[in-house]
Amino acid sequence: MAITEMNPDGVSGVVDPMGGANQTRVRAYNERLVLSLVRRHGSLSKAEIARRTGLSAQTVSVIMRALEQDGLLKRGDPQRGKVGQPSIPMSLNPDGVLSLGLKIGRRSADLILMDFTGRVRQQLHEAYRYPTPAGIVAFVEKSTATILEAISADDRRRIAGLGAALPFELWNWVEEMGAPREDMDAWRDADIAAMLGERLPFPVFIQNDATAACAAELAFGHGPRFADFAYFFLGSFIGGGVVLNHALYPGRTGNAGAFGSMPFKSRDGGQDQLIDHASVVLLEKLLLEAGKDPSSIWLTPETWDDFGEIPARWIEMTGKALAFAIATVCSVIDFEAVIIDGGFAASVRAQVTEVARRELGKLDLQGIEPPIVEEGLVGSAARAIGAASLPLFSRYHIDQSVLFKEMA
Known part of the structure; x- marks a missing residue:
């Protein structure tokens, strides 16, 4: 996962993964390795971690004791076997670290407070016609203050940072969003990470929104189940991500899985893109053409108003x-699975996935091994959860490609 990290002076930089290793760096790496393994498997005993990592039992014991003392791991109930001492499974402590996640969408924004296990503890939502840098900063300032006031001083000290997920090159979506060009052009020169970093007391991390959603599915959804999968997320428009060998593949520019730009045959026989055939904005257009108010699909994405047969037509x-x-x-890639998720209710996601499965079965797939097609497990908050995971993985977990290539 490509992540920019802010150092204590507020300057972004990337730590060279090929740099030399001293004792402190080796210890930090091993601690991250242990936390990453525990996250993937839910809970592990010291003996199991030693077996999987190749570290000595003594080294693992020292690491896990330190992580437990730091409040990052917690003990489970002893598991008794046939012989020897009972093993004690260790799992992530939900209260060990907290993180903020910001989803900047084309029609709405969300700010969440997430714990170390990926559970959303608070969520604030704001809908708008289109986003502006100033409006997003104001929303984050107000919402962060609300969240911080509702938690204890100890919890505030445990916040690792804020991750933000947003569509790249927002200024290119003027026509689709119906926004004034001058307002959208403000995004060209806006350094949203710096703008937020000036106003918040913790580091800020940035990622493409669909890539962040894919990262959330990898970490908290189907990731442990499938080694390779393509991920589609239906938001205002459609985007996605690519997972190869249990690792998020960002691509050369960080935009791998930009499925919305996939060339498509238009309804009049010309050429357009996948976003013209699969997006929530398309549903909005259908509703407006029918003289219906589409605001609930943005204001309450989990509970749309009753729009009659139009959603069913859109789902098809x-x-x-x-x-x-x-x-x-x-x-192009022999994916084991394809995951479909979106910013709407689980029932809608299930119907979209079922239609996709049915229609895939009707296509000529000679030469292609059909993938497993599944609903996403993270749901409509995937982009915000993926954003909130950025500070956690930056500080407490090793790079996903290292972890999942090492662990079979």
Whole structure:
């Protein structure tokens, strides 16, 4: 996962992963390795960690004792076997670290407080016609203050930072969002990380929104189950991510999985893109054409108003488009699975996924091994959860590609 880290002076930098290793760095790496393994498996005993890492039992014991003293791990109930001492499983302490996650969407923003195990403890939401840098900063300042006032001083000290997930090149979506060009052009020169960093007392991390959602699915959803998968997230528009060998693959520019830009045959026989056939904005357009108020799909994404047959028609269109997209991506990479998620209710996600499965079965897939098509497990908050995971992985876990390539 490509993550920019802010040092104590507020200057961003990347630690060279090929740099030399001293005793302190080796200890820090081993601590991150242990935390990463425990996160992936839920809970592990010292003996199991020693077996999986190749570290000595004594080294593992020292590391886990230190992590427990720091409040990052907690003991489970002893598990008695047939012989020897009972093993004690260790798991992540939910209260050990907290993190803030910001989702900047094309129609709404969310700020969440997440614990060390990925559980969302607080969530604040704001809908708008289109986002502006100044409006986002104001929302974050106000919402952060609300969250901090509601938690204890100890909890405030445990906040590792704020991660922000947003669509890259927002200024290119003027026509689709119906926003004034001058307002969207403000994003060209806006350093949102610096703007937020000036106003918040902790580090700020930035990631593409669909990539962040894919990272959330990798860490808290189907990640342990599938080694390779393509991930589609239906938000205002559609984006996604690519997971290879249990690791998020960001690509050369960090924009791998930009499925919305996939060339598509338009309804009039010309050419357009997948975003023109699968997006929540498309549902908004259908509702407006029918003279209905679409505001609930942004204000209350988990509970849409009763729009009659229009959502069912949109689900059919979306599922059919996704089926073609799935066949396309699987002709390039032999994905084990394809995961579909979105910023709406689980029932809608289930219907979209079922249509995509059905329509995929109708296509000529000669030469392609059909993937498993599954609903995402993280849900509508995936982008915010993925954003909140950025500070956690930066400080407390090793790079995902190192972890999951090392662990079979």
